[in-house]
Amino acid sequence: MTPTVLTIAGSDPSGGAGIQADLKTFSALGAYGAAALTALTAQNTQGVRGVLPIAGDFVADQLSAIYDDLDVRATKTGMLGGPDVVDAVVDAVGRYRVPNVVVDPVMVAASGDRLVSDETVAAIRDRLVPRASIITPNLPEAATLLGWDEVRPDRMAEAGAALRELGVPAVVVKGGHDGGPEAVDVLVDENGAQELRATRVATKNTHGTGCTFASAIAVGLARERSVYEAVAEAKRYLTAALQAADTLHVGGGHGPVHHFHALWHSP
Ligand SMILES: Nc1ncnc2c1ncn2[C@@H]1O[C@H](COP(=O)(O)OP(=O)(O)OP(=O)(O)O)[C@@H](O)[C@H]1O
Numbered sequence: 001m002t003p004t005v006l007t008i009a010g011s012d013p014s015g016g017a018g019i020q021a022d023l024k025t026f027s028a029l030g031a032y033g034a035a036a037l038t039a040l041t042a043q044n045t046q047g048v049r050g051v052l053p054i055a056g057d058f059v060a061d062q063l064s065a066i067y068d069d070l071d072v073r074a075t076k077t078g079m080l081g082g083p084d085v086v087d088a089v090v091d092a093v094g095r096y097r098v099p100n101v102v103v104d105p106v107m108v109a110a111s112g113d114r115l116v117s118d119e120t121v122a123a124i125r126d127r128l129v130p131r132a133s134i135i136t137p138n139l140p141e142a143a144t145l146l147g148w149d150e151v152r153p154d155r156m157a158e159a160g161a162a163l164r165e166l167g168v169p170a171v172v173v174k175g176g177h178d179g180g181p182e183a184v185d186v187l188v189d190e191n192g193a194q195e196l197r198a199t200r201v202a203t204k205n206t207h208g209t210g211c212t213f214a215s216a217i218a219v220g221l222a223r224e225r226s227v228y229e230a231v232a233e234a235k236r237y238l239t240a241a242l243q244a245a246d247t248l249h250v251g252g253g254h255g256p257v258h259h260f261h262a263l264w265h266s267p
């Protein structure tokens, strides 16, 4: 059966991150994609020029319209416009007993631009993370959520274990931006810490990697894969999408990954 997966995230009009990346990922992996918008951004591959949050009440209206009607097997959250938006998500997840919630605690874009306020980060940590099935912070996001100065790559398992204390059963700490020959992530769940390794792809086209990874995990959970299998499959998909990214030629900055690498055959 084709599972329905929902993304609750911001729009990236350049198409590589946010809602656009999420819907491409769902489609590429054979899931039906639904999307509730939390914010509009004006951004491209080079940077973020503006952010227009959607009112929390209207996010709540979008979510009840979707959950009242669609059989959503997994929900992924990305950029959340403000604390009122976080509360709308928390409320809907509780009221509809939403299964398989993947929270990507988005804070900055690949360009380095900040995407959400400190209040929004606090609301995500205190109210949304405890409702999630899995969260997917990168190293700076893990440090911010924990109130640590930084998370160094040799402390990813420790950070993951500390993040579980926020009330979430599984954490994948992403080490993608660390410069080694491999992109190493650490999954910490009730089975302990497990490393997931992939060859680092030499490309500057990394816009939307975090969105794509979390969305692919959501598809795996919607298919009732184990958390480990969902994360491992997501990493395989993303690595292949990164390997094909340089064939796309989109924009002059950090371009998108190739979501449809397995379907398109360029001449
Ligand atoms: N150059 C690369 N080669 C291979 N894998 C990578 C590379 N860069 C990132 N990854 C992997 O991509 C996934 C997403 O991690 P990343 O650290 O890029 O997320 P992020 O910082 O949240 O992304 P975003 O910039 O979209 O917010 C992880 O599995 C990470 O290991």
Ligand SMILES: Cc1ncc(CO)c(N)n1
Pocket (backbone or CB within 6 Å): 009, 010, 011, 012, 017, 018, 019, 041, 078, 079, 106, 108, 109, 110, 207, 208, 209, 210, 211
């Ligand atoms: C809308 C949006 N969400 C997430 C990210 C993080 O990559 C981004 N750049 N833009």
